[in-house]
Amino acid sequence: MRAETLALHAGFDADPATKAVAVPIYQTAAYQFDTADQGAALFNLEEEGYRYSRIANPTVAVLEARVAALEGAAGALATASGQAALYYAFANVAHSCGKGAGRNIIATPQLYGTTHTLLHSVLPGQGITGRFAAGDGPEAIANCIDENTAAVFCETVGNPAGNVCDIEAIARVAHDHGVPLIVDNTVATPVLLKPADYGADIIVHSLTKFMGGHGSAMGGIVVDAGNFDWMANSDRFPQFTTPDHSYHGLVYAERFGRTAFIARARSVYQRTMGAILSPMSAFLLLQGIETVALRVERHVENGRRVAEFLRGDARVAWVNYAGFAESPYHALANKYLGGRPASLLTFGVKGGFQAGKDFYDALGLIKRLVNIGDAKSLACHPASTTHRQMPQAEQRKAGVTPETIRLSVGIEHSDDIIADLDQALAAAMRAQIKVAR
Numbered sequence: 194m195r196a197e198t199l200a201l202h203a204g205f206d207a208d209p210a211t212k213a214v215a216v217p218i219y220q221t222a223a224y225q226f227d228t229a230d231q232g233a234a235l236f237n238l239e240e241e242g243y244r245y246s247r248i249a250n251p252t253v254a255v256l257e258a259r260v261a262a263l264e265g266a267a268g269a270l271a272t273a274s275g276q277a278a279l280y281y282a283f284a285n286v287a288h289s290c291g292k293g294a295g296r297n298i299i300a301t302p303q304l305y306g307t308t309h310t311l312l313h314s315v316l317p318g319q320g321i322t323g324r325f326a327a328g329d330g331p332e333a334i335a336n337c338i339d340e341n342t343a344a345v346f347c348e349t350v351g352n353p354a355g356n357v358c359d360i361e362a363i364a365r366v367a368h369d370h371g372v373p374l375i376v377d378n379t380v381a382t383p384v385l386l387k388p389a390d391y392g393a394d395i396i397v398h399s400l401t402k403f404m405g406g407h408g409s410a411m412g413g414i415v416v417d418a419g420n421f422d423w424m425a426n427s428d429r430f431p432q433f434t435t436p437d438h439s440y441h442g443l444v445y446a447e448r449f450g451r452t453a454f455i456a457r458a459r460s461v462y463q464r465t466m467g468a469i470l471s472p473m474s475a476f477l478l479l480q481g482i483e484t485v486a487l488r489v490e491r492h493v494e495n496g497r498r499v500a501e502f503l504r505g506d507a508r509v510a511w512v513n514y515a516g517f518a519e520s521p522y523h524a525l526a527n528k529y530l531g532g533r534p535a536s537l538l539t540f541g542v543k544g545g546f547q548a549g550k551d552f553y554d555a556l557g558l559i560k561r562l563v564n565i566g567d568a569k570s571l572a573c574h575p576a577s578t579t580h581r582q583m584p585q586a587e588q589r590k591a592g593v594t595p596e597t598i599r600l601s602v603g604i605e606h607s608d609d610i611i612a613d614l615d616q617a618l619a620a621a622m623r624a625q626i627k628v629a630r
């Protein structure tokens with residue numbers, strides 16, 4: 194089935210108890226056992242079912258099944274936010290099983306600011322080093338991999354750089370070295386790109402963005418394509434292939450096969466750290482996902498119109514948009530996004546930092562905030578917000594200059610979005626003339 198259909202139907206038909214066709218919100222912390230033995234079987238992971246909502250919940254399970262289906266994947270684990278999903282994915286893949294040697298994760302430099310901070314400044318304190326490649330090409334990544342590498346990581350479409358990664362080539366490099374490729378597919382969504390089709394092994398999303406689309410619920414998800422062979426790479430990944438003594442000697446790859454990564458993320462990280470998605474948020478995100486394919490179509494169309502308006506305007510210094518033939522990512526956008534670049538674009542107003550600030554302050558319809566992927570158009574000044582914690586040199590590598598404005602183009606009428614940009618550009622120019630006098 195296609196994304197439009199899966200987004201409405203995957204993972205749920207009707208409630209077996211009531212025949213309700215809306216996904217019920219199972220607002221419960223725990224589930225009754227038939228007997229002590231049945232409870233034990235659930236705890237031993239021998240029987241499928243629910244025991245406690247920190248481990249799994251039926252409403253959240255529908256969301257997990259739906260996103261896994263949209264990604265063409267084997268399984269998923271929903272989390273409280275996109276950052277929690279990234280943390281679980283990195284910790285799960287890089288767990289060193291007490292073998293001493295610190296693990297590293299090789300990442301492209303164009304990342305969302307907080308993900309950069311996680312890899313650069315937080316995980317090293319836990320024995321996991323984020324190592325940043327010089328660029329997002331496969332050679333730059335290959336140059337960084339060594340015997341302690343646990344994974345390669347990139348954003349399929351970088352936020353805010355808008356770079357489109359060559360997933361197939363990067364997956365090949367990772368697999369040649371016996372490590373999985375983890376991607377963040379938040380900006381592209383499975384409507385534009387299914388990374389598993391090109392060899393990505395683990396796919397992470399912030400569901401807070403385009404997937405939910407309404408900006409009223411936070412959430413994240415770790416999705417397992419189910420194709421990485423942990424057993425064949427057992428020396429590097431003993432956490433999946435040798436007995437887990439914290440869980441009755443369970444061997445995840447033996448018991449769970451294609452969903453070993455998700456099973457361990459749930460049993461080890463979700464169970465002990467508990468960054469769970471609430472059933473209410475899962476319900477809200479499912480409501481949003483029902484329309485994701487339609488919304489993304491309109492986002493893409495509006496993004497193109499806005500990019501063309503900005504390129505043709507003398508008050509704008511530069512526009513970074515993979516839909517333009519002159520973009521270094523144009524060919525990759527054609528290959529991976531079917532020529533439909535996401536509606537995330539960056540640009541600079543003529544006059545530099547101050548002009549950018551004046552423009553930003555003059556926006557009316559377009560909201561000044563740090564989210565992306567809402568149905569509403571949103572604007573952000575990354576250097577002072579999302580990427581503030583990064584040194585300026587790192588900001589540049591991530592596609593952020595002091596004047597950069599990031600636009601997440603929404604699904605309003607494109608004429609209204611453009612009218613707001615036009616008046617804000619005019620205000621920025623007026624402010625410059627005033628200063629010059």
Ligand SMILES: Cc1ncc(COP(=O)(O)O)c(C=O)c1O
Nearest residue numbers: 274275276305352379399401412
């Ligand atoms: C590409 C990307 N990944 C992950 C995240 C983190 O998601 P959340 O805000 O849901 O934790 C964001 C947030 O902006 C993002 O843009």
